[in-house]
Amino acid sequence: MSTDVAPVVPAPGLVEQLYAELEQKIRALRPKDDLAPLEKAYRMAAEAHKDQLRQSGEPYMIHPLHVTLILADMQMDMVALITGLLHDTVEDTSLSLEQIKKEFGPEVAACVDGVTKLSKLKLYSREERQAENVRKMLLAMVDDIRVIIVKLADRLHNMRTLGALPPERQLRISQETAEIYAPIAHRLGMGKVRGELEDLSFRYLEPEAWADLMREIESQRVQNEEYLTKMRHDVEINLRRENIPVRVEARIKRPYSVFQKMKRQKISLDQVYDLLALRIVTDSVKNCYAALGVIHNEWHPIPGRIKDFIAIPRPNLYQSLHTSVIGAGGRSFEIQIRTEEMHRLAEEGIAAHWKYKEGRKGPGADDQRINWLRQLVEWQQEMRDPGEFISTLKVDLYPEEVYTFTPMGKVIPLPREATPIDFAYAIHSDVGTTCVGAKVNGRIVPLKYNLKNGDVVEILTQTGHLPSKDWLGMVKTPRARNKIKHLINATEHAKAIEIGQKYLEREARRLGVQLAKITKADLERVAGEYGCGKTEDLHAALGYGKFSARQVLQKLAPDTVEAPAVEALKPTPAPSGPGDSGDLVIKVKGVDDLLVYRAKCCNPIRGEGIVGYVTRGKGIAVHSKNCANVQNLMYEVERKIDVEWARAVTETFPVRVVVHTDDRPGMLNQLTSVLFAEQSNIRSLEASSDDKRGDGAIIDMTVEVRDKKQLERVAAAIRRISGVRDVERTE
Numbered sequence: 001m002s003t004d005v006a007p008v009v010p011a012p013g014l015v016e017q018l019y020a021e022l023e024q025k026i027r028a029l030r031p032k033d034d035l036a037p038l039e040k041a042y043r044m045a046a047e048a049h050k051d052q053l054r055q056s057g058e059p060y061m062i063h064p065l066h067v068t069l070i071l072a073d074m075q076m077d078m079v080a081l082i083t084g085l086l087h088d089t090v091e092d093t094s095l096s097l098e099q100i101k102k103e104f105g106p107e108v109a110a111c112v113d114g115v116t117k118l119s120k121l122k123l124y125s126r127e128e129r130q131a132e133n134v135r136k137m138l139l140a141m142v143d144d145i146r147v148i149i150v151k152l153a154d155r156l157h158n159m160r161t162l163g164a165l166p167p168e169r170q171l172r173i174s175q176e177t178a179e180i181y182a183p184i185a186h187r188l189g190m191g192k193v194r195g196e197l198e199d200l201s202f203r204y205l206e207p208e209a210w211a212d213l214m215r216e217i218e219s220q221r222v223q224n225e226e227y228l229t230k231m232r233h234d235v236e237i238n239l240r241r242e243n244i245p246v247r248v249e250a251r252i253k254r255p256y257s258v259f260q261k262m263k264r265q266k267i268s269l270d271q272v273y274d275l276l277a278l279r280i281v282t283d284s285v286k287n288c289y290a291a292l293g294v295i296h297n298e299w300h301p302i303p304g305r306i307k308d309f310i311a312i313p314r315p316n317l318y319q320s321l322h323t324s325v326i327g328a329g330g331r332s333f334e335i336q337i338r339t340e341e342m343h344r345l346a347e348e349g350i351a352a353h354w355k356y357k358e359g360r361k362g363p364g365a366d367d368q369r370i371n372w373l374r375q376l377v378e379w380q381q382e383m384r385d386p387g388e389f390i391s392t393l394k395v396d397l398y399p400e401e402v403y404t405f406t407p408m409g410k411v412i413p414l415p416r417e418a419t420p421i422d423f424a425y426a427i428h429s430d431v432g433t434t435c436v437g438a439k440v441n442g443r444i445v446p447l448k449y450n451l452k453n454g455d456v457v458e459i460l461t462q463t464g465h466l467p468s469k470d471w472l473g474m475v476k477t478p479r480a481r482n483k484i485k486h487l488i489n490a491t492e493h494a495k496a497i498e499i500g501q502k503y504l505e506r507e508a509r510r511l512g513v514q515l516a517k518i519t520k521a522d523l524e525r526v527a528g529e530y531g532c533g534k535t536e537d538l539h540a541a542l543g544y545g546k547f548s549a550r551q552v553l554q555k556l557a558p559d560t561v562e563a564p565a566v567e568a569l570k571p572t573p574a575p576s577g578p579g580d581s582g583d584l585v586i587k588v589k590g591v592d593d594l595l596v597y598r599a600k601c602c603n604p605i606r607g608e609g610i611v612g613y614v615t616r617g618k619g620i621a622v623h624s625k626n627c628a629n630v631q632n633l634m635y636e637v638e639r640k641i642d643v644e645w646a647r648a649v650t651e652t653f654p655v656r657v658v659v660h661t662d663d664r665p666g667m668l669n670q671l672t673s674v675l676f677a678e679q680s681n682i683r684s685l686e687a688s689s690d691d692k693r694g695d696g697a698i699i700d701m702t703v704e705v706r707d708k709k710q711l712e713r714v715a716a717a718i719r720r721i722s723g724v725r726d727v728e729r730t731e
């Protein structure tokens with residue numbers, strides 16, 4: 001140390017000391033590692049943060065150093081350590097991501113970028129039900145789980161030093177920690193970090209309860225510790241006698257866990273049976289069970305407290321045997337039994353994955369852990385060098401969901417491939433109904449746009465707008481689908497009421513019944529006879545062609561209308577409706593579900609001009625406009641109804657087709673123009689050279705077709721292209 005240099009304000013050497021400590025820590029574990037990049041990162045970060053102070057008045061740089069020390073304790077790899085040092089530079093200093101990429105490579109840059117993005121999110125939510133969404137979204141947003149681990153280390157140090165912040169920030173940060181970060185640590189199996197985060201936030205969120213509990217625990221501490229020491233000794237002796245190699249740890253349950261248990265079960269501290277606990281760590285699963293046997297032989301187990309998380313691991317894959325026994329003096333205490341491996345995973349969870357190991361044996365030796373991780377995070381691995389331990393993990397923790405935001409920052413979770421319409425309905429059904437467009441991240445997108453993680457979605461609405469049937473093909477959420485269907489049905493129902501009412505009025509006029517003179521009560525009574533609750537429903541039923549207006553009028557005014565020869569109260573059997581006649585579909589303009597059939601006299605075919613005629617009790621007959629009968633029928637103009645050929649069926653089916661071709665330019669062009677001519681859309685297309693044959697190409701594509709006929713036409717058209725050797729449909 002040179003003595004002639006003036007010390008740097010305010011804490012001379014504190015930063016340097018911490019860095020020296022960090023190097024030492026890493027050296028102790030991995031003496032052969034090249035620490036030059038770490039030192040470079042330290043210098044760059046220290047320079048970038050040099051004029052910044054923490055709230056406590058200390059130089060800012062001690063924060064990234066402490067974060068990195070935490071990561072070093074977790075034995076994280078070099079990428080994570082360097083990320084720890086640089087994690088606040090992009091957000092808070094003039095250092096850019098490009099510079100970091102240039103100096104430390106893309107992996108570090110991606111991690112720093114990830115941590116920066118997470119820091120920018122407003123995670124705090126006042127609604128408890130939002131918390132799970134925020135957690136999921138956060139996990140879904142990161143490609144590399146190390147981003148989360150660095151973020152957790154960052155949060156841990158911030159929580160440890162929270163005392164320096166003003167009370168309202170303490171509260172906000174503690175709440176976020178308790179709601180978001182501690183559960184994430186739990187989800188990732190990182191028991192140690194989770195425990196500390198919970199205890200620290202508990203202290204700020206429930207200061208009085210915390211103080212009371214600490215006082216109480218403290219008052220019994222000496223006595224409890226003595227008891228634990230004795231029990232630990234007894235357990236050790238008993239297990240050694242049976243030649244079971246063990247390490248026994250004694251502990252008092254964490255304050256937050258104790259608090260929760262007391263609150264949940266409404267009990268006092270004395271009644272927390274597992275306040276005192278021993279942890280037995282042994283070498284094999286066999287010995288875990290052997291140790292359990294020895295314990296139960298020596299002490300009386302409390303019934304119902306034995307839990308085998310080895311046979312049935314917890315969802316985060318925690319494994320241990322738990323039991324509670326009555327120890328000396330009738331005091332109960334908990335015993336957890338596990339192997340070293342289980343212990344490490346329970347404490348460190350996913351972070352154990354990056355743990356530095358001397359003499360790594362390659363992926364084979366880590367198979368078990370990799371399996372564990374696979375189960376834990378449903379990950380997708382991306383190994384650039386299969387011989388090397390995996391350093392980059394693409395994680396997709398929730399492959400079925402995307403997390404989107406409202407402009408106000410509320411998280412809306414949706415299924416994959418959900419569209420802005422789903423989003424709109426998720427906000428409110430009125431927003432969904434009146435949705436006319438959407439902006440995603442400030443840009444207008446089509447309504448069929450597939451939303452992605454982190455998209456900020458703004459819905460454009462127009463009063464009075466109604467959903468169209470096409471929407472049913474665009475939505476992914478049952479909520480949106482049901483609302484749209486409901487609305488379309490309601491619209492059609494209203495139309496049917498209108499038609500039915502007109503039909504009844506016209507028929508009444510024709511038969512000389514004065515509807516105006518019929519009382520409401522009579523109408524309702526007759527409606528009831530037809531199984532309709534309200535007059536409106538009777539009108540609708542008439543509109544749908546279920547009953548004949550004449551019959552109804554006969555009931556309303558029996559003196560005026562002659563009874564038909566055969567009285568039929570039950571709905572007439574459905575005449576041939578849509579769908580019965582092959583691909584011929586007729587629909588009443590703007591109305592669905594009316595009974596529609598083609599008149600036998602003229603049997604109109606698709607494309608012909610048609611006209612509908614409301615029959616008495618048989619639904620709507622569709623005639624060709626030129627049909628001679630129409631001219632006669634149409635004297636009752638009011639029973640005429642507009643009909644049209646339904647648009648060609650719009651539903652399409654994706655089909656995967658593999659085309660084997662000569663490898664020549666222009667092939668793709670021809671292929672796509674053939675598909676275009678057949679009006680078949682291409683969903684995806686991938687061309688590759690045919691490795692088996694060498695001279696050919698394979699085009700693997702998914703096309704949309706309406707039916708088998710169209711697929712056959714498409715396949716035939718493709719086969720006609722010169723150079724196409726084979727076309728096959730695959731799954």
Ligand code: MN
Pocket residue numbers: 063087088154
């Ligand atoms: Mn930070």
